[in-house]
Amino acid sequence: MSDAILLADVDAFLRYLRVERQLSPLTQKNYAQQLSALCAQAEAMGITAWTQLDDRAVRSLAARSRRAGLKPASLALRLSTLRSFLDWQVSQGKLTANPARGVATPRAARHLPKNLDVDDVSQLLEIDDGDPLAIRDRAMLEVMYGAGLRLSELVGIDTTHLNLESGEVWVVGKGSKERRLPIGSTALSWLNKWLALRDFYAPGDEAVFLSSQGRRISVRNVQKRFAEWGVKQGMSSHIHPHKLRHSFATHMLESSGDLRAVQELLGHANLSTTQIYTHLDFQHLASVYDAAHPRAKRGKR
Numbered sequence: 001m002s003d004a005i006l007l008a009d010v011d012a013f014l015r016y017l018r019v020e021r022q023l024s025p026l027t028q029k030n031y032a033q034q035l036s037a038l039c040a041q042a043e044a045m046g047i048t049a050w051t052q053l054d055d056r057a058v059r060s061l062a063a064r065s066r067r068a069g070l071k072p073a074s075l076a077l078r079l080s081t082l083r084s085f086l087d088w089q090v091s092q093g094k095l096t097a098n099p100a101r102g103v104a105t106p107r108a109a110r111h112l113p114k115n116l117d118v119d120d121v122s123q124l125l126e127i128d129d130g131d132p133l134a135i136r137d138r139a140m141l142e143v144m145y146g147a148g149l150r151l152s153e154l155v156g157i158d159t160t161h162l163n164l165e166s167g168e169v170w171v172v173g174k175g176s177k178e179r180r181l182p183i184g185s186t187a188l189s190w191l192n193k194w195l196a197l198r199d200f201y202a203p204g205d206e207a208v209f210l211s212s213q214g215r216r217i218s219v220r221n222v223q224k225r226f227a228e229w230g231v232k233q234g235m236s237s238h239i240h241p242h243k244l245r246h247s248f249a250t251h252m253l254e255s256s257g258d259l260r261a262v263q264e265l266l267g268h269a270n271l272s273t274t275q276i277y278t279h280l281d282f283q284h285l286a287s288v289y290d291a292a293h294p295r296a297k298r299g300k301r
Contacts, residue, residue, distance in 0.1 A: 005049045006042055010035045013088050034081035041065065050089055055099045058082065062103065076105045115247040116237075118294050121145060124233050125295075132197045133212060137225050139187070139194040140209055140217075143169070144241055146187035146295055148248035148266050150174075151219055151241040158206035159195075164188060181265060182289045184296035248293075255292035265289065 014032055017023045023031075041064045042050075047057065061082070065075050079100060086098040116124065125145070127138040144154050153171040161170040167183050183191070191208075198210060207216035223240060230239030237243075249266055290296050 006039045006047070009050055009089065009094070010039060010085070013085050016088060030077075031081055031084075034078050035085060037065070038078065038082055050086070051095060053086070053099050055102045058100045058103045079103065079105050115250040116235075116243060118251060120235065121244075121247060121251075121294075124230065124235055124239065126233070127229065132194075132200065135190070135197060136194045136209060137229060139190040140222060141226065141229070141244065142187035142190045142295070143183065145244045145248055146184045146293070147171075147181045148245050148252070149181075150245060151222060154241070155207075155209060155217055155219055155222060157208045159208055160206055162191070162208065164192065179264070182296075184289075184293055186295045251294060252289075252292050255294070 010032075013035070014028060017028055017031060038061060041061050042053075042057075044064070045057065045060060047053065058079075062075060062079060065078055070078065083098060083100045086095060086100050089095040090098050125138065125141055127134055127141075129135075140154060143149065143157075144151075147169060149171060150173060153173055156172060157169060162168075163170075167185070167188055168180055169183055170178065170180050172178050195208070198208070201210045201212070201214040203210055203214050205216060209217045209222075211217045211221060226239050226241055226244075230237070245266070252261075252265065
């Protein structure tokens with residue numbers, strides 16, 4: 001068969017994955033399936049040895065896979081498999097360079113979560129349970145929505161990161177980038193209610209939000225509690241932290257139309273390949289927040 005050399009190299013690579021890398025059977029199976037498809041496509045292109053591949057041929061393989069119906073995520077997996085296989089060929093001295101390294105992997109489409117409208121958020125946040133942990137949860141929900149935080153930023157807040165007098169919180173986002181954010185009066189009110197109860201849990205560190213054992217609350221615990229409150233409050237869709245952050249962004253943009261300020265508030269390094277906006281001062285961000293956020297009502301300071 002014309003693809004005997006192609007298959008022989010693939011078999012040797014799969015043996016390497018099994019014996020030396022000791023990858024799981026499922027991973028080995030995935031590699032085998034992708035490489036089998038690549039062998040068939042290469043043979044159809046008249047390629048009988050992997051040394052015939054160049055970046056143009058790799059692009060042709062990708063185009064054939066796309067025409068065969070592969071979605072971006074599946075195509076990215078196929079190209080990743082090919083890169084790993086050809087890297088191994090280079091390490092074995094069979095190739096001098098990996099032609100797949102110069103071929104960009106297609107990006108899968110990003111599907112943003114459906115945001116809640118303002119009325120839905122109000123329904124979710126109408127928690128009047130007097131239980132201390134319910135008060136903690138409402139404070140977390142209010143701060144998450146009130147400042148558009150990432151989940152990691154929420155659980156990472158320490159007491160030293162809060163300025164309750166000026167209504168600000170300091171967070172560390174992706175890439176260890178710091179930002180100072182305004183918090184509305186509603187979130188401040190519930191933060192104060194929770195902080196008045198926090199010491200009863202004998203906190204082991206400076207974490208603002210604690211578990212019932214007095215330790216910094218975990219990401220998983222926050223996700224679980226938010227989902228439970230979504231059910232208790234009669235929400236029609238699953239509630240998770242990023243949905244609140246996305247809702248914050250949507251509501252702020254709808255109200256203010258100030259994309260640059262919202263980008264800064266969210267801590268995005270870029271938005272639709274736009275430049276990084278670092279020159280907006282805090283007073284401008286606070287004024288946009290005060291005017292646009294439905295739960296701000298911060299008043300004059």
